[in-house]
Amino acid sequence: MSKESKSIRKTDDSAMALLHDILGVNATKVADIDSYYRIKGTYIFLEFIKVSEPLEGYSPNNNWEMIQSEILRLWEFTIKAEGSLWLICFKEDRSAFRLFKVESATKEQVTFQKVNDFDFEEFKKWFQLLNAEVLKG
Amino acid sequence: MSDSNELKFDDEIKALIIEALDGNKTGGGDIDALFKTADGFILTEFLRCVTVRPFNSHPNRYWNYGMAKIGNKNKFLALWNLAQKTNSKLILINYEDSREQFKVIEVKGLSDSRQIYDEVSTNMNFEQFKAWFRDLVAKSEK
Numbered sequence: 704m705s706k707e708s709k710s711i712r713k714t715d716d717s718a719m720a721l722l723h724d725i726l727g728v729n730a731t732k733v734a735d736i737d738s739y740y741r742i743k744g745t746y747i748f749l750e751f752i753k754v755s756e757p758l759e760g761y762s763p764n765n766n767w768e769m770i771q772s773e774i775l776r777l778w779e780f781t782i783k784a785e786g787s788l789w790l791i792c793f794k795e796d797r798s799a800f801r802l803f804k805v806e807s808a809t810k811e812q813v814t815f816q817k818v819n820d821f822d823f824e825e826f827k828k829w830f831q832l833l834n835a836e837v838l839k840g
Numbered sequence: 841m842s843d844s845n846e847l848k849f850d851d852e853i854k855a856l857i858i859e860a861l862d863g864n865k866t867g868g869g870d871i872d873a874l875f876k877t878a879d880g881f882i883l884t885e886f887l888r889c890v891t892v893r894p895f896n897s898h899p900n901r902y903w904n905y906g907m908a909k910i911g912n913k914n915k916f917l918a919l920w921n922l923a924q925k926t927n928s929k930l931i932l933i934n935y936e937d938s939r940e941q942f943k944v945i946e947v948k949g950l951s952d953s954r955q956i957y958d959e960v961s962t963n964m965n966f967e968q969f970k971a972w973f974r975d976l977v978a979k980s981e982k
Contacts, residue, residue, distance in 0.1 A: 718872045718886035719851075721935055725970050726977065733977065736871035737853050739922070746922065749868075751853045780874060780881055783926040793856070823860075830860045837867030 734776045739786075740837045746786030747833065750777055754792045758799040758820070763790055764812050771810060778808040793826075800826040869918045875980040881928035882976070885919060886935055894934035894941040895963050900955040913952065920950040935969075942969040 722730040738749040752770065754761055763770060774790070781788040788805040790813075804817040821829060857866065875882040889897045903913045916932075923930040930950075934943035942964040949958030964972060 717888050717937065721886060721939075722873070724939065725973050729977070734874045736874055738857060738868045738870055740868045741918070741921070746925070751856065753852070776874060776876060779876065780926065783881065783928075784922065785925075795852075797856075797859075827860045827862065830857075831862065831864065834861060834864060834867050838865065 732772070734773045736777065736780075740833060742833075742836045746781070746784040748777060748781050748784075748786060748788045750774065750788065750790050752790055752792045753795055754801075755795075758792060758794060758801045761792060761801055763792065763803060767812060771808075771813075774805075774813060775808055775810070778805060778813075781805070791826075797823040802826075802829070869915060871919070871922075875976055877976075877979045877981065879929075881926055882931060883919060883923050883928050884931045884933060885915075886933050889934050889936045889941075894936055894943045897934050897943070898956075899932055899945070903955050913955070916950060916956070917952060920947065923947075939966045942966065944969070944972065 719730070722733055726733065736748055737751050740747045740749075750773075752763065756765070763774070778788055790803040790805065792801040792803065793799070800819075800821040800823065802817075802819040802821065803813075803815045806814045806816040808814075819829070857868075871883050872886050873884040875884070887897075887899065892901070899912070899916055903916075905912060919930055922928070930947040932945040932947060934941075934945070944962045944964060945956070946960045947956055947958075948960060950956045
């Protein structure tokens with residue numbers, strides 16, 4: 704990816720609607736990659752997880768059974784890409800963000816190298832810095 | 841991924857990313873569907889055709905088309921680079937809202953200067969596409 708990449712546009716996500724037409728409720732079981740970046744040849748994958756419970760003290764292990772299938776797939780792909788995987792847990796109202804850099808993931812649990820707690824402004828700063836690094840090329 | 845309606849959630853993620861970037865251009869990409877079969881990973885990207893129907897449309901047609909006249913090529917180059925890095929297959933799918941025509945393009949060769957220069961393409965109707973796609977899902981390892 705380079706600095707010439709286009710701005711993301713708001714869409715009606717017609718691709719997801721198509722998946723739904725083909726697979727019905729099973730469309731949700733198809734893994735995707737929410738966002739990926741390449742900085743100096745190294746890949747960074749971001750998976751966004753909306754959390755309804757308070758983020759203070761939250762861990763993806765709390766609902767691992769529910770999310771493990773997709774995360775394990777992403778983790779396996781991350782290893783293949785020799786990259787890193789971040790789980791971006793957030794509150795719908797943008798009041799809090801908890802970022803986990805994955806260290807390992809198994810059927811039993813996921814472990815982390817790093818956990819960052821951010822408010823929205825801090826998250827924006829982190830995210831924009833990451834994006835700027837990519838655009839630098 | 842969330843505890844709510846996934847159909848709406850994908851839009852929510854896009855909205856969040858747009859907000860978090862404060863309108864700046866993104867250097868990132870996304871992948872519509874990621875499969876893992878016995879032969880390895882498959883990256884699939886859906887391409888919605890609006891003005892030219894799927895059978896007649898091709899990503900090369902829009903190589904230099906897009907925001908700021910820079911083109912979609914970066915998206916395809918990024919996907920291709922990621923597929924190469926991970927020894928994955930890259931499949932682009934032309935589709936239309938009417939769900940009548942589908943073109944499945946397995947990319948075999950792609951470069952900045954030559955665009956997509958090697959591919960295996962198959963035209964399908966909706967029933968054929970559904971069968972093909974469901975088979976892919978079924979083959980995908982749990």
